Amino acid sequence: MRDAVRQATLAELGEHGYSGLTVESVAIRSGVHKTTVYRRWGSVEGLIADALELAREEPWPMPDTGSLQDDLREIVRLVRSGFADPVAGPISTAFVAAAVQSGDAARSLHDFFTARHEQAAVVVRRAVERGELPPGTDGAEVIRMAVAPIYYRLFVTHEPVTERDAERAADAAAAAARAGVIRVA
Amino acid sequence: MRDAVRQATLAELGEHGYSGLTVESVAIRSGVHKTTVYRRWGSVEGLIADALELAREEPWPMPDTGSLQDDLREIVRLVRSGFADPVAGPISTAFVAAAVQSGDAARSLHDFFTARHEQAAVVVRRAVERGELPPGTDGAEVIRMAVAPIYYRLFVTHEPVTERDAERAADAAAAAARAGVIRVA
DNA sequence: CTCCAATCGCAACTTATGTCGCGTTAAGCT
DNA sequence: AGCTTAACGCGACATAAGTTGCGATTGGAG
Structure with a gap:
């Protein structure tokens, strides 16, 4: 689940850039409900911060x-x-x-x-x-x-x-x- | 009028930074109506772009x-x-x-x-x-x-x-x- | 197997952000 | 002065962003 959101975040970033990144689109793409994303990641910045950890490991x-x-x-x-x-x-x-x-x-x-x-x-x-x-x-x-x-x-x-x-x-x-x-x- | 908005933009930027800059606060502070600011500057970025011209002259x-x-x-x-x-x-x-x-x-x-x-x-x-x-x-x-x-x-x-x-x-x-x-x- | 706790889905609600239509004012032109 | 045009003020409206309360599901402990 966490991974689905991270992947969705990266995909959205690639397509629409940072200014086009919304919590809702990530929620829809990942199949996770909007509210859940807000609860666990807080905001768009939280999504980014989490995705960055993934990038750091590469x-x-x-x-x-x-x-x-x-x-x-x-x-x-x-x-x-x-x-x-x-x-x-x-x-x-x-x-x-x-x-x-x-x-x-x-x-x-x-x-x-x-x-x-x-x-x-x-x-x-x-x-x-x-x-x-x-x-x-x-x-x-x-x-x-x-x-x-x-x-x-x-x-x-x-x-x-x-x-x-x-x-x-x-x-x-x-x-x-x-x-x-x-x-x- | 343009100058009032530019000054208000700079003041708001100094106080709340970029993420805290809203069109409405600039409108209120400058005494110009919200709609007018939207019409002439379009958005927060437009306000910034205009204020930058002022900075360039210094x-x-x-x-x-x-x-x-x-x-x-x-x-x-x-x-x-x-x-x-x-x-x-x-x-x-x-x-x-x-x-x-x-x-x-x-x-x-x-x-x-x-x-x-x-x-x-x-x-x-x-x-x-x-x-x-x-x-x-x-x-x-x-x-x-x-x-x-x-x-x-x-x-x-x-x-x-x-x-x-x-x-x-x-x-x-x-x-x-x-x-x-x-x-x- | 049952119960408990934590997490998630869901829809309704609140609040910010941006837009529209219209009346009014002010400046330029003849 | 009278007319025209463009810009502004204003409130109402539309949409997006974020929050809340509650019921449902899941996963683990006794």
């Missing part, structure tokens, strides 16, 4: 090319293409949109990205071990620097994001890391 | 310290403190939140940031003229790199943004620019 393929720059390029490529994807894109976008509005969703998304940053920081740690980067480099922060311009364009300035834009952000993060600017406090 | 003090790194640090400091400000913060936040939902607001915000980027790119151009950066460096892109991590934390990962985080982003952007990684296409 594993992420981490590149290991032997070069930090190429690893970062691959990561940003994945991020960009994820949002460009016609089915996954609207869902991911909806998560971000929901978190801007609701505290619950924001907390869920925070946890989601914390996990992602830790996962992705491996490529930085490996680069340090290879001697490519100075020790004391903040792995999660390098990842943030690499992906931030993508999200910035997508959700703040609402500019198009080209493959080249993403690549440039990855290269810049790599260059800054090499320069020893991104260290832990 | 000028922005551009630093000129003689060093790219210090200029960028000052810019990110302004951005960060703007969002931390108890009165301006909620309003700015509301703009971003609205743009994630509505196409109209997104277009307005896009124009807003285009103008900001062009304005701020001066510090990069000056750095190129000083010989601090290689010619062909993309000014707007350096600015994006410097501020993106702040917005990323604020609106995507929902992490706290320390003064040090902002500074580090500025330093990273400066380092990447010096490395010649951020050039025009």
Whole structure:
């Protein structure tokens, strides 16, 4: 039952986006009564927060090319293409949109990205071990620097994001890391 | 009349944020009838889009310290403190939140940031003229790199943004620019 | 097998949000 | 001044969102 609602939530998000997501449509699609959804999830934001836990569990393929720059390029490529994807894109976008509005969703998304940053920081740690980067480099922060311009364009300035834009952000993060600017406090 | 509504919109945004902004409260506060607001602005997003034009007109003090790194640090400091400000913060936040939902607001915000980027790119151009950066460096892109991590934390990962985080982003952007990684296409 | 508790389905109700038709006012034109 | 047109105020209406009380179902404990 919980799963039916989560699936329905994701489907609705993909079709109508976050602003088009209503408790009632999720209830109908999942075959669960409207009142029940309200009681257990509280609101649209609750539905999102729950669906996010599902998304967090999905594993992420981490590149290991032997070069930090190429690893970062691959990561940003994945991020960009994820949002460009016609089915996954609207869902991911909806998560971000929901978190801007609701505290619950924001907390869920925070946890989601914390996990992602830790996962992705491996490529930085490996680069340090290879001697490519100075020790004391903040792995999660390098990842943030690499992906931030993508999200910035997508959700703040609402500019198009080209493959080249993403690549440039990855290269810049790599260059800054090499320069020893991104260290832990 | 248009101005009364815009002022009321900003005031409501400051007090209740974007999710607490309703057409009716703006109508009451501005002394304009509800129906009229609906007719001329259409919805909450329309109110935001209109208020954004007002924000765009406000000028922005551009630093000129003689060093790219210090200029960028000052810019990110302004951005960060703007969002931390108890009165301006909620309003700015509301703009971003609205743009994630509505196409109209997104277009307005896009124009807003285009103008900001062009304005701020001066510090990069000056750095190129000083010989601090290689010619062909993309000014707007350096600015994006410097501020993106702040917005990323604020609106995507929902992490706290320390003064040090902002500074580090500025330093990273400066380092990447010096490395010649951020050039025009 | 029976009873108890928790959860769900259901319809009615309340409240917010957005729309419509009409009368009125104000500005521009001749 | 008299006429025309566009915009506004106003209340009534329509629809969507969320809540409540109650009866029915299910699943587990004695």
